[in-house]
Amino acid sequence: MLRRPLLYTTLTALLLAFTAPLLWALSGSFKTRGDIFEYPPKLLPSPATLDNYRSLLTDQPFGRWFLVSTVVALLATVVSVFVCALAGYGFAKFRFAGKQLLFGVMFSSLSIPFAVILVPLFVILVKTGLGSPWFALIVPWVAPAFGIFMMQQYIVQSVPDEILEAARIDGASEFGIFRRVVLPLLRPSLGALGVWQFLQSYNSFLWPLVLVSDSSQYTLPLGLQTLFRAENRQYDLVLAGAVLAVLPAVLVFVVLRKQLLEGLSTGAVKG
Known part of the structure; x- marks a missing residue:
């Protein structure tokens, strides 16, 4: 009781x-x-x-920061979810030479902090001429090891081989099977991964801090940090910006909450 x-x-x-x-x-x-x-x-x-919000939106480039963070996070989420699902499908349902070794290397990368690879990644992007912020801000989130592992585990549990064989017998191509058969079955896990990936990209601070030097291309975390580091510590504007910055994350959660809850509960209902 x-x-x-x-x-x-x-x-x-x-x-x-x-x-x-x-x-x-x-x-x-x-x-x-x-x-x-x-x-x-x-x-x-x-x-x-309402002076804090009025000053933030008129006297500061908050709208630009908000747009950069939202667009980058959405693009990174869409690309990452697709790449992780495709890679997870390959690891789960195909046999090829070096599969176990490649999966082990990918999985072991989870233990490497992002700060360790930050400088080499920055140097590679600069040397190859791919250091444009709109492109480089998305690169670290394209194929996260956690997302690939999550998709691989979910596909092993939720996508029967019989369905794939039936699709092959009907003449479907491998990519057609992935797009028309596998992806619809992955909706719960895709929603959960999408929420996680959006928050990872949207809240990123260290990578944009190293990459972006132009204040007009700042993301929200960098922009709010500039207000906090100002000489007079603009706490009122920082709080107003923090409240507005929460809105995209809440909206993504509301839109994908059903898929998120289903994806998180899948492991509990699988015997």
Whole structure:
């Protein structure tokens, strides 16, 4: 009898712990800079003001930062989901020389921090003339090892060989089988991977910091960092920008929440 109340109490406490920073940022975005640090702190702004949002959108290139981050994250997500699904399908359903070795090398790359390969990756892109921010910002997220491994595991569990053989007997090409048979069966895992990949690219800070030097091409994390590093520490604008920056991530989660939940629960319902 005590388990359910204890469970609800624990979940409520975790919910408050996770949402408290967002609620504080939302409240602070409607306060003046002086009111943000008043003591004792007040959750509701009094009086509320829209000057922070007005100044952020008119006096700062926030719209440009927002556009760059959103477009780069969407492109990286679409390309990454397709490449990971294609690579996972190859590892799961095809036999070829060196498959185990190649999969082992790919899987072991999960243990390598991104900071280790950051400089070599930057040098390669510059030497090959591919250092354009619109292209280079997407490169690290095109074929993540985690995404390939996730797709490979899901395809092994959810795509029977009999369906593929039937499609081959009907004369379908291998890419046609992947596009018309495999991809529709992968919708839950594609949604889960899409949410994860969008957040990885959208929240990236270290790679854009190394790559981008023109302030007009800054991503949101870089742009908000410039406001934070300003001489007078523009906390009011940073909070307003943080609130607006959350909107694309929330929208992606709302659109893909069904596929995300199905993808996360697949392992639990598979015997």
